[in-house]
Amino acid sequence: MPSSLYAHVGIVGGGAWGTALALTAQRAGRQVTLWALEPEVVDDINTARRNQRYLPGHTIAAGITATSALADLASCDVVLLVTPAQASGAVARQLAPLVPATVPIVVCAKGIEAAAAKLMPAVVSDALPGHSISMLSGPTFAEEVAQGLPTAVTLASPDRALGEALAHALRTPTFRPYWTDDVTGVALGGAIKNVLAIACGVVEGRKLGDNARAAVLTRGFAEMARLGLAMGARLETLAGLAGLGDLTLTCNGPLSRNRSLGVAVGQGIKAADFLAGRSSVAEGFHTAPIVQALAARHQVEMPICAAVAALLHDGADIDDTIRALLARPLKGEGE
Ligand SMILES: NC(=O)c1ccc[n+]([C@@H]2O[C@H](COP(=O)([O-])OP(=O)(O)OC[C@H]3O[C@@H](n4cnc5c(N)ncnc54)[C@H](O)[C@@H]3O)[C@@H](O)[C@H]2O)c1
Numbered sequence: 187m188p189s190s191l192y193a194h195v196g197i198v199g200g201g202a203w204g205t206a207l208a209l210t211a212q213r214a215g216r217q218v219t220l221w222a223l224e225p226e227v228v229d230d231i232n233t234a235r236r237n238q239r240y241l242p243g244h245t246i247a248a249g250i251t252a253t254s255a256l257a258d259l260a261s262c263d264v265v266l267l268v269t270p271a272q273a274s275g276a277v278a279r280q281l282a283p284l285v286p287a288t289v290p291i292v293v294c295a296k297g298i299e300a301a302a303a304k305l306m307p308a309v310v311s312d313a314l315p316g317h318s319i320s321m322l323s324g325p326t327f328a329e330e331v332a333q334g335l336p337t338a339v340t341l342a343s344p345d346r347a348l349g350e351a352l353a354h355a356l357r358t359p360t361f362r363p364y365w366t367d368d369v370t371g372v373a374l375g376g377a378i379k380n381v382l383a384i385a386c387g388v389v390e391g392r393k394l395g396d397n398a399r400a401a402v403l404t405r406g407f408a409e410m411a412r413l414g415l416a417m418g419a420r421l422e423t424l425a426g427l428a429g430l431g432d433l434t435l436t437c438n439g440p441l442s443r444n445r446s447l448g449v450a451v452g453q454g455i456k457a458a459d460f461l462a463g464r465s466s467v468a469e470g471f472h473t474a475p476i477v478q479a480l481a482a483r484h485q486v487e488m489p490i491c492a493a494v495a496a497l498l499h500d501g502a503d504i505d506d507t508i509r510a511l512l513a514r515p516l517k518g519e520g521e
């Protein structure tokens with residue numbers, strides 16, 4: 187019996203993930219209104235029942251209506267914000283006069299805003315004062331979710347009852363949300379795993395071996411945990427679906443755009459050249475330097491993330507960077 191709460195779900199963002207979440211919400215028995223930036227995506231969904239540009243190969247069910255007008259989300263019971271991190275603040279500010287403050291917002295972007303080095307919940311809360319801001323994250327390749335393959339996510343809400351109600355509203359037989367009140371942990375885990383997935387991609391592209399990938403993943407998680415604890419996140423969240431779970435998926439799964447960027451960089455291709463002409467987002471590219479700023483602010487060491495930022499943004503030599511990482515002074519594992 188589907189939950190009767192949150193019967194009408196608004197989704198902002200017609201990319202791969204917004205579209206997969208629209209399919210999920212519809213399967214969960216919701217009426218769905220999906221806002222997309224590109225008029226041709228709106229038209230493709232409403233007329234051909236597909237999103238050829240961002241999620242080809244899936245039929246968009248009739249219960250999903252696409253729109254170019256954010257005002258059409260005014261009557262939704264909940265809004266999922268599924269735009270890239272760097273665009274989410276601006277889009278949320280456009281929503282402010284349109285959507286009543288009683289409507290909860292669920293942020294699904296995995297990044298950190300560059301301008302103020304702020305996590306997504308703070309960015310969206312500034313833009314939409316009075317709204318309750320939740321985060322949905324976890325190991326979720328849009329393609330697999332769209333196929334209806336089994337997937338578990340974390341839904342973080344400041345209010346436990348809200349998180350529980352949203353989880354029930356979005357659950358399907360194959361989409362299983364767990365709830366938590368650790369919004370910071372979920373926001374941070376989803377952002378940092380993208381940077382570490384680029385690092386694992388570099389290992390792959392440079393043919394450094396499976397040992398090296400396991401080392402990067404594990405020591406990368408130590409970096410995530412260090413910053414997370416300094417920022418008030420809980421270790422159980424970082425070790426959960428939105429942290430370690432997503433890190434494992436993205437570092438190993440060939441579907442990851444972040445990992446693919448890292449593979450290209452490891453093969454000697456410049457990040458800018460790899461990303462040129464792509465309309466899909468690799469959030470870790472933007473997140474890497476911001477993580478550096480946060481690490482400095484909170485006085486924690488994050489050498490793998492720093493190496494990724496240097497490779498992507500400072501033109502650092504790849505072999506020198508790898509050598510320097512390995513040559514760092516030895517230390518105790520828990521230090
Ligand atoms: N694709 C996935 O498997 C997946 C899974 C979980 C989370 N996410 C996260 O969801 C977010 C969206 O990613 P995606 O994969 O759906 O996108 P995508 O790469 O498929 O497409 C890019 C999207 O960004 C939109 N966009 C670009 N500039 C914009 C702007 N200025 N204002 C509004 N929209 C703009 C485009 O219209 C398009 O919808 C990212 O933070 C990503 O990390 C993605």
Ligand SMILES: O=P(O)(O)OC[C@H](O)CO
Nearest residue numbers: 324325326327442443444
């Ligand atoms: O393709 P990526 O690297 O953006 O990863 C997609 C999702 O975040 C995986 O959970």
